[in-house]
Amino acid sequence: MSAEISTPARSVGASGQSSLQDFLRRLFGSQEGVLFLIVAVLWLYLMSRSDVFFTQRNIGVMLSQVSMIAITGFGMTMLMIAREVDLSVGSMQAFAGVTAMQALNESHSLIVGLLAALAVGAIVGAINAGATLGLKISSFIVTLAMMQIVRGLAYTSTNAAVQNEHKLASFKKVFNGAFIENPVRIPNPVLTMVIIFIIFGLILSRTTFGRSIYAIGGNPEAAALSGIPVNRIKAICFIITGMLAALSAFMLIARMNSGQNNAGFGFELQVIGSVLLGGASLAGGKGTLVGTLLAAVLLGTVNNGIVLLGYNSNWQTAVVGLMILTAVFLDTMRRRMTGQS
Amino acid sequence: MATTTSAPLLTLAGIRKEFPGVVALAGVNFELLPGEVHALVGENGAGKSTMIKIISGLYRPDAGEMAVGGEVAEFRSPADSIARRIKVVYQELDLVPDMSVAENVFLGGYPKTPRGLVDWAALNSRTESLLAELGLDIDPGTPVGELRVAEQQLVEIARALSQQAQIVIMDEPTSALSPGEVDRLFAVIEQLQQRGVGIIYVSHKLDEIFRIADRVTVFRDGQLVTTTPIAETSIQQLVTWMVGRELSDLYPKSPAVIGEPLLRVSNVSGPGIYDLSLTVHAGEVVGIFGLMGAGINSVGRVIFGASPRTAGQVTLAGQEVGAGSPGDAMEKGLALLTENRKEDGLVLPLSVKNNMTLASLRKFATFGWLWPRQEIKESADYVNRLSIKTPSLRQQVRFLSGGNQQKVLMARWMMRDPKVLLLTEPTRGIDVGSKAEIYRLIDEMAHRGLGILFMSTEIPEILGIADRILVMREGRIVAAFGRNEATQERLVAAAASDLNDAIVEAG
């Protein structure tokens, strides 16, 4: 009766199989793969429907807009993998931008302006971390409050907008989204996004810090018992998110040529929507920068398509909501399929 | 006893289930008769839980047929199986902790008054009579969250009765029960049997199976090896079927070479333990035996700093270990395997490899930069050494069987090369073959000069591997025995007797 019993999956080699079939299954089985396909199909469609879409100028402008969502999204991805969130990144677009423009006007120095923005981001991030971790309040509540506080600070620092009074030539060049004479002829915001993507992508996948973030989100008690400094790592994630949001703000004032106190309304939802659609989960423990990037590109493409094909541009607001719903729906379906509760 | 003439309650024919890279069940035929207790045994990952999940409608089989009471059954969800009067008592109980016992027992089907409101009086009285039938005196109004695990389990069974279940399935029901509670559970099982309920009983505790089962089915690697009446087999025979070879020595124990004192615990108190003092020497395996609830689970946590230490001192190799700081404890050379693998051990969404290396990340990194090749090499090494069943190192640990998950956690702490290893119930839910493997590893580590503090509620393994045995009762050490003086009777007496008697005995 017990003869001829095979032993499946007895031992394990260093890596799995890598046949083409396996590769295809992984591509379509992953959120990133599906997003990539959707973006590709959408691009082909828009190319067929509009002559303007696939011009260097249009793609450049579109990706420059995407870059702000994506750059903030990279920080938000880390934060959400660690089971936290930051709703104050939208107000940050206003406050860090206004502050940076004021600093630029005072100092006539690009570096000082940029540092002012980053400092605002770091401080707000640190306050978010302190209140969340120190007082043990959910980051959703803390950053919801911060979202209002930071917006209020932006309103009180200027009546409507801080204009560019410094007229620095370098300022216009650095982040304004035009095609700059860099060797690759990619708009600087996009180049910045790519560099930040690579840096933080490597941090997430190849460092103890990144691994710890995933562990904390997956099971904070287990991470703590494995000697991981949970609060320190979460705090760093909050600060990074604040600073990346401030960098986005700086890119925004470069594009607008002024710091506006009503900038970034709804920006936090665009960012969080991209992160969720990119494969992260509100339950933490998962998500990738590739996913976030692809989801941000998808959002940018849809918005761009709405304009190019002549639809009412107010649809852009609804798209974000649709995106969040889709993301949550996909997450739930996947959990059902893999038999998790 | 089962009457062999009656028609089967449940029939599985050629049931097959595959997961990516794993054949969990390779065409299984199985039959459950009314009034029989049918035990399922097999190594970790053999497919027992998968079969149960198919019967309960959680998974759908890739091939094969299932029939309940002679009618073909195709379950799309657990609701379908409940409708066919099948009740599964999972190890992770799915009761609602804030609701009362009565509300849980009748969850989803409350008795109603003529006006359509919940009939609370009927609810409570019917629950009371159900509980009485099972010989339990639990107040139906108690919130379930306040009950002990054993009682919660019995509430689950009462719920099975309220749903008039014909088939009751229990997946490792006794892994968190004390001997007295096991007796009570078995009495309840016998009652169910007399009502003609068929019971499928999964366990790694083979002695229990000989007490309770009528027939036993053995799985190995997704195949059904054999089904046989329990009277016609023996533990030895079952083990051979499960493992596929003869298992010679369950407790390999080489003579201990006791060295310097490594871990010194002096007058330590914390949640659940009082005034604990003990010493573990290099090369020594110290066992702490206690019944369920005696506090042995807190020992490791307080020493390691996972729970607060309110008094006392811990030193490791002469260096003081800070209270409440797992990081510091690890730094000094301590490692802790907790009894609770789902809650504070496994990181479910991470891969097997990343779970294993989680506590040793620094070892694989320079200035925080990880070197994946070394990580993979060492993880693969442990997968082979502990014969962990997984299709790849990248597999999410959530998809491993319970026993294999436990081995992943063992690997996590062994990888750190600690000086002293604190193990709390390390073999809970682990099959015999792997148990022997873990005992061998413990012996080998002790031989290399590690100190091992081993907390367990199971006497045979404590007797089998410990050089010195402490007995804990109500959070205090009440007796100590050398390897040669300890016997099953003396340990039980010390663990259960009055505090005073036990101290006299220990003195």
Ligand SMILES: Nc1ncnc2c1ncn2[C@@H]1O[C@H](COP(=O)(O)OP(=O)(O)OP(=O)(O)O)[C@@H](O)[C@H]1O
């Ligand atoms: N959802 C899943 N996805 C992928 N693989 C799975 C899944 N569930 C189970 N497996 C695999 O199927 C095999 C059988 O697992 P199962 O849980 O049935 O084992 P078991 O006999 O209950 O073991 P244990 O005694 O350790 O609980 C294992 O190799 C396991 O890794």
Ligand SMILES: [Mg+2]
């Ligand atoms: Mg199982």
